[in-house]
Amino acid sequence: MRSISVTMFMSLDGVVQGLGRPDEDTRNGFTHGGWGPRYNDEVMARELGKGMAKRGDMLFGRRTWEDFTGAWAHATDGNPFTAHMNAATKYVVSRGLDNADAWENSILLRGEAVDTVATLKAQDGADLSINGSAALVRSLHAAGLIDAYTLLIHPLTLGEGARLFDGPAPLTRFELTDSVTTTKGVVIARYERR
Template identity: 35%
Template sequence: MAKLTLTTFLTLDGVMQAPGGPAEDPSGGFEYGGWLVPYADDGMAQFMTEVFDRVGAFLLGRRTYDIFAGYWPQVTDPADPIAGRLNTLPKYVASTTLADPRWAGTTVIDGENLQSEIVRVKDALPADRELQVHGSGMLAQWLLARDLVDEMNLLVFPVYLGAGRRLFPRGGLPTACELTASRTTAAGTAIHTYRRTGRASFGTF
């Protein structure tokens, strides 16, 4: 069975909202879209290429899907490590409102069937491939609340905002993880890969 992985860009205070530009997600009056851009560097690009080299299929939330579908189909260079996979591999979108997806290879999954469909897709993929979630904040939180994320790639950028949607909201499940890989880019981005190990444990010093 393939594993489900989540790759997310975060500020130091855990904000994941609109990293790539102001228009991505201004909901809630968020004014700081594009906070990632000053820190994008070759180290970040290299890591993302490695991530996309492992993908077998994509699972995306509606907003992230719309952002991707508005850009990546126009990148037609087959050698592009990201576009080549996004444009050719299966894409599953968690949505109750998307009725007619125009991006080739897209399947819409409603909420009632999402968990069983995730299991089906993971079973169908080779064990060395990944069902990858990128961004997709609300979907990511839904998956984390149900222990469906096997591994997380957290790219933490050296900036904090004090506002915006965070990856880990109040009320999440107390969960323990192990660090499986770590690196830092020249721009100061800390990239950590964590594997879920079970419920968090507690003690006293």
């Protein structure tokens, strides 16, 4: 059985929407896009690099996969993260995509997220990681399919926007296994399901 781990960038008040750039995700009138990059530093790069060093496959919701495809699929910048993203097997969960041909090594999982991911998780294979894809994470968390979280908690509040746990989440206990604070005040906390 595979494990599923989530890496999520979030504000202090739990907002996970529009981290990277102003136009990334403006749903519901969100105007604070691009709040994250000013907090990047060498500590964050090193900690995220630890995740890249582990063998594994990636799991995406449709919106995040499409956004990442635009950013990474044709990049030739020599960045090790780019090479990692392009080489990894990427599963995209969607009811609406026709195919996943736009990004190499992508496999389309059609149907209901919880069902298709539960089937994938039960198979032999590399562990699965999710970066972003908050709606997918919420549904998988509610179904008890998430095994670990790495939360990058940024020292700002946004007051509005989609939150990691928007709505009720079932009682699930996690144990803090590691934490690091960056030079810019981001707390990187790693939790594993108990």
